[in-house]
Amino acid sequence: MKHKAILSPGLFFIGDELKGENVSKSQRTLGDLAGIFEDQAAYGRMPAEQLAYEVYSYLPEREGTPGGLYFGITRLYPGKVGNEYFMTKGHFHRLEDRAEYYWGLEGEGMLILMDRERNTWAERMVPGSLHYIPGGVAHRVTNTGSGILSFAACWPSDAGHNYEEIANEGFSARLIEENGTPKLR
Numbered sequence: 617m618k619h620k621a622i623l624s625p626g627l628f629f630i631g632d633e634l635k636g637e638n639v640s641k642s643q644r645t646l647g648d649l650a651g652i653f654e655d656q657a658a659y660g661r662m663p664a665e666q667l668a669y670e671v672y673s674y675l676p677e678r679e680g681t682p683g684g685l686y687f688g689i690t691r692l693y694p695g696k697v698g699n700e701y702f703m704t705k706g707h708f709h710r711l712e713d714r715a716e717y718y719w720g721l722e723g724e725g726m727l728i729l730m731d732r733e734r735n736t737w738a739e740r741m742v743p744g745s746l747h748y749i750p751g752g753v754a755h756r757v758t759n760t761g762s763g764i765l766s767f768a769a770c771w772p773s774d775a776g777h778n779y780e781e782i783a784n785e786g787f788s789a790r791l792i793e794e795n796g797t798p799k800l801r
């Protein structure tokens with residue numbers, strides 16, 4: 617009975633930490649990112665068990681529920697495979713028109729975005745930067761700094777993830793370090 621009750625918060629978002637009873641955690645190692653980096657020889661020389669990123673999420677609705685919202689924090693480790701920065705797998709949403717917000721919490725990186733015509737561009741991510749990702753735009757984050765890059769995300773509970781398309785076709789540009797600076801190539 618919640619009528620007239622005064623409740624203490626059970627969920628905390630402090631700095632780049634998300635804590636609470638129903639917060640779930642998932643991890644991606646380099647081994648989970650097979651096929652996404654260009655330099656396959658360099659990829660083959662790196663330990664498959666090395667942690668690339670971890671995601672803390674709060675998913676209060678059943679996956680697929682229309683009208684609900686999910687919240688998550690991603691912590692992406694620094695590093696490169698050859699000259700290509702560590703990055704998330706990247707995805708379109710399964711329900712194509714679903715949008716999402718990302719915002720930078722810590723570290724430096726780039727949000728790589730690609731529309732349905734395969735135009736690809738990047739937005740610099742810094743602590744406090746806010747990024748609106750419209751529906752129909754694939755999104756992936758790269759860590760261009762020397763420390764952890766963390767960002768928060770909020771997305772609809774019926775958005776879903778279409779990873780297959782990015783796994784098969786990739787983005788139409790990659791973020792590569794050239795002469796010490798990141799370039800989309």
Ligand code: S6P
Binds near residue numbers: 769777
């Ligand atoms: C979910 C949201 C994020 C990502 C996370 C990892 O829609 O965009 O929580 O899941 O940043 O990226 P990815 O591409 O491996 O799911």
Ligand code: ZN
Binds near residue numbers: 707708716771
């Ligand atoms: Zn998304």
